[in-house]
Amino acid sequence: MTETFHEFVVHRSPALSRRAYLLTGDHQLAEDLLQSALARTYRHWRRIRGGDPEAYVRRVMYHQQVSWWRRRRLAERLESEPTDRPGADHSDATALRLALAAALRQLTPRQRAVVVLRFYEDLTEAQVAEVLGCSVGTVKRHGHDAVRRLRAIAPDLVDRTAERSPR
Template sequence: MDHNDSFREFMAAHQRSLMRTAYLLTGDAHLAEDLLQSVLIKVLGRWPELAHVASPQAYARKALVNQYISWRRRLVRTTELPSAEPPERSHSSEESTIVRLAMRQALAQLPPRQRAVIVLRYYEDLTEHETAKLLNCSIGTVKSQAHHALARLRALAPELAPKFAEMEDLKGAHR
């Protein structure tokens, strides 16, 4: 099997998960696509060496987070526009849609590093150790960033406080 075939297999297996991570980081489908595309170009360039590592998905996920943080640092102004009306969605439960929208709006207001920690820890279900490794920081930094981010999220969206408590309880039991 040549490198192009193995990269295609990698993409077939992990593109959806990587796109979800990109979307959760950016909060915008188009930006997420751009982010993922720019990262996949880098991954493809390094594929001959990455094809033989234990987890090329971990490399791609780390590249997503690093590229996202880099983009956020360069932005002079935000690309997210407040809207009086939520975008139309075809989800089954109106309540879950409202929760998702409130969560997305609150996440968008976090600094990039805190947002990355929340996405990796609670949406990607990574351990503190895995998150620290991806973000190239200490476990203590991950813990403090998560703590500060959850406190900020509680202040931004008090109606979601039970959801944040549930997230902390779940992770507290599975460190």
Template sequence: MADRSGFDDYVRERWQPLVRTAALLTGDRHSAEDLAQEALARAAQHWHRVDPATADAYVRRILYTRSVDAWRWRRHQPDPAEPGPDASSPDCSVDADTRLTLADALRRLTPRQRAVLVVRFYEDRTEVQAAAILDCSVNTVKSQTRHALARLRELAPELAETFGREEVSR
């Protein structure tokens, strides 16, 4: 039962960061909680084999792969109607508008591109670390990052003006 208590402690400590990362991958808080729960349920099955030093990487890896798996499954389902643009009140702050614009643009990226951006920029990982986490080559991380940022510039050019050209083209 010592393994079980270690898992329980891990969940209590890491739940919020995992849900935040999952929210960036899914674009939705409720889906993020479901994704985090599913990743933790899968991790619990093999927790006795998980090295405590790499437990976070292990669970995040499950999180990323389950996110992509869900996208692949949905790809074969009929497309729901695209929701119209959110009508914001004129009193909304610039920060809220920027967050909404960024969230909308991120939702329109492929799951792989979102995963690369989340690992590289939200989690502030190097290309080598991102490649290890996502189980791909460093060149794949570089190209996916380049394609994702180009797509973001295309989908939301106002973000380049807000953040400055150097931050968006990083």
């Protein structure tokens, strides 16, 4: 049992870590979130290893993130613009990622979860509702509010992403 779980962690941690970062907007919180989700997953490994364990871990992460937010353990750090660091890559792609990360940090955790699930994970509204344990209408409302807020706080992102997407 331990060997298969270890294999799963080694192979899937990078992708799960990226998702955790998108949910939290902070590298240390993302590490904590992933570690917490993997610890919970390990307790149920016998039951879930035959199915889709990655989906289970993602679901645990989404629920844990919302739970942290509800208990107000997370102190959101809102920055209007990302800080520049010496020696950082200043390419257009990096600037776009930083602007997107800054914009995502300004969303509520629930809105961020909906955006990540809908647009990064490419899930349907019904699938997002199932993962988050809410109604499709709630997903639609959070998604609508999130996109509206992203357009208001970062209108240049819409233009820049439209230019980069294949036609």
